[in-house]
Amino acid sequence: MATVLRFEKASKIYDGGRAAVAEVSLEVQAGETLALIGPSGCGKTTLLKMVNRLVEKTGGRILVEGREVAQWDPIQLRRSIGYVIQQIGLLPHLTVEKNLGYVLKIMGRSPSQCRQRAEELLELVGLPLELLKRYPGELSGGQQQRIGVARALAADPRMILMDEPFGAIDQITRNQLQDELLKLQARLSKTIILVTHDIQEAIKLADRIAIMREGRLEQVGTFKELTASPANDFVELFLQANCPYDSRSRHRQKRAASGKVQPVRIVK
Numbered sequence: 001m002a003t004v005l006r007f008e009k010a011s012k013i014y015d016g017g018r019a020a021v022a023e024v025s026l027e028v029q030a031g032e033t034l035a036l037i038g039p040s041g042c043g044k045t046t047l048l049k050m051v052n053r054l055v056e057k058t059g060g061r062i063l064v065e066g067r068e069v070a071q072w073d074p075i076q077l078r079r080s081i082g083y084v085i086q087q088i089g090l091l092p093h094l095t096v097e098k099n100l101g102y103v104l105k106i107m108g109r110s111p112s113q114c115r116q117r118a119e120e121l122l123e124l125v126g127l128p129l130e131l132l133k134r135y136p137g138e139l140s141g142g143q144q145q146r147i148g149v150a151r152a153l154a155a156d157p158r159m160i161l162m163d164e165p166f167g168a169i170d171q172i173t174r175n176q177l178q179d180e181l182l183k184l185q186a187r188l189s190k191t192i193i194l195v196t197h198d199i200q201e202a203i204k205l206a207d208r209i210a211i212m213r214e215g216r217l218e219q220v221g222t223f224k225e226l227t228a229s230p231a232n233d234f235v236e237l238f239l240q241a242n243c244p245y246d247s248r249s250r251h252r253q254k255r256a257a258s259g260k261v262q263p264v265r266i267v268k
């Protein structure tokens, strides 16, 4: 399988701060969905933004399609990677059609090509074509988020970065959007890096889960691998606290209860 994204001791120290991301090494394969999870402030968003250079790394290497991100033209890099965020980021003064065609227009596609692609994209995310003429403010939150996903797919990127994509959506719609993403993924086989604070979402959507703490990557693996052999107390207690499972080592819970090991919770 081809490696689409590779971190080699990638680090980020913001001005005057400590390392927000500390020497993370990780590979993501073509067609894989990888979830980044960990307590608030552990560096998930920073790591994600280092990929499309919305945040510039301060150490290590990050290779996209085998090429170090510093060697990419940042604009070109961003156009070749889809990006979905919780705040959606649709342009409010543009119709859905224009929002979907925006990047393609910049890339030099004709108005009819942009329109045709916008129609395809709406169909892909299961929305009616009549929404093309609406403005983002005239859509429900769930519809806006679907448009956000559609827009990330516009230029048919191989990789999509998703930062809490369904974070601000009610649970029922969230479940629907997750199901739709799974169906899309079965059709399109994109490489997806998903930041989430919801372990259930990570289990449902991701092939592998990367658990971070204070900028460091603690462990990466399938949920089964992580629960079967957690690398350390942090990983085990993090999973226990956020997704109780049938642990083989209940003594750890007892130790946590006795205060010998601090239980870990995601604060959001």
Ligand SMILES: Nc1ncnc2c1ncn2[C@@H]1O[C@H](COP(=O)(O)OP(=O)(O)OP(=O)(O)O)[C@@H](O)[C@H]1O
Binding pocket: 014, 015, 017, 020, 038, 039, 040, 041, 042, 043, 044, 045, 046, 047, 197
């Ligand atoms: N622009 C910035 N300047 C300085 N420090 C920053 C900046 N952005 C983030 N940080 C710091 O870097 C650390 C990691 O932040 P980041 O947003 O990557 O974490 P996160 O895991 O995504 O958090 P959350 O789950 O709360 O969104 C935090 O300590 C944060 O305060």
